[in-house]
Amino acid sequence: MRVDVLGVGFDNLTMDEAVEHGMALFGNREGAFYVVTPNPEIVELCRTDPKVRAAVNGAALVLPDGIGVIKGAAMLGTPLRERTPGVEFAARFVERLAQEGKSLYLLGGKPGVADTAADRLKDRYPGLMIAGTQDGYFQEDGPVVEAIRHSGADAVFVCLGAPKQELWMAKNGPVTGARVLCGLGGSVDVFAGTVQRAPAFWCDHGLEWFYRLCKEPRRLGRMMKLPLFLLHVLQEKGRR
Numbered sequence: 001m002r003v004d005v006l007g008v009g010f011d012n013l014t015m016d017e018a019v020e021h022g023m024a025l026f027g028n029r030e031g032a033f034y035v036v037t038p039n040p041e042i043v044e045l046c047r048t049d050p051k052v053r054a055a056v057n058g059a060a061l062v063l064p065d066g067i068g069v070i071k072g073a074a075m076l077g078t079p080l081r082e083r084t085p086g087v088e089f090a091a092r093f094v095e096r097l098a099q100e101g102k103s104l105y106l107l108g109g110k111p112g113v114a115d116t117a118a119d120r121l122k123d124r125y126p127g128l129m130i131a132g133t134q135d136g137y138f139q140e141d142g143p144v145v146e147a148i149r150h151s152g153a154d155a156v157f158v159c160l161g162a163p164k165q166e167l168w169m170a171k172n173g174p175v176t177g178a179r180v181l182c183g184l185g186g187s188v189d190v191f192a193g194t195v196q197r198a199p200a201f202w203c204d205h206g207l208e209w210f211y212r213l214c215k216e217p218r219r220l221g222r223m224m225k226l227p228l229f230l231l232h233v234l235q236e237k238g239r240r
């Protein structure tokens, strides 16, 4: 049962449940599955672009990345239980991959970033198997898909930014040979240490977006999608 927020169906899970659902996907006998973590900006994109909407709703797990989606769902009278930020989901998922002996391929970020992220993740989660890395500025999908297939990776973190990563996973996921792919935006930069997450205070008070805006003012254009999203939620509420 998914909670509909402006056409995107969110899974109503706690972080613990989301991680376990993600791990359970490895138990399926065949097929590739992908995980997405939309924020209001992506929901807005889904409203106007049916291809992106299909890619997002086609995911095995659709997790609310930030406070905006949580607020929107509550305003619509169908609250979601917990915020499940992509980067936190990723950290928890990596920990479980290391425990279960599953290998991870890191795709995305500027040249060198995925390598640094891989080194740091291996330090932090002993036993983690990195199947390979690849930066996110390639020209053709074919060789990248082939490299992942050849690596035998069980899981892939696809960090190409939205909606590129969602479309990429929907199209290429099944041919990579990996069982679980996760679209995680800038998480690769956080793991590499090139971008810092907001301190706990800001995250706990639903203000991570504001912290990021202060650090990277060029995000303002993207963030203007948030008021638009809330306006559309109010319109939808009026219709229901």
Ligand code: UDP
Pocket: 107, 108, 109, 110, 135, 136, 137, 159, 160, 161, 162, 164, 184, 185, 186, 187, 188, 189
């Ligand atoms: N990126 C990439 N290939 C591209 C465009 C972006 O690998 O063609 C990477 C970029 O280097 C960054 C991530 O995708 O690591 C997206 O970061 P952003 O801050 O936009 O993502 P968010 O976390 O906000 O979704």
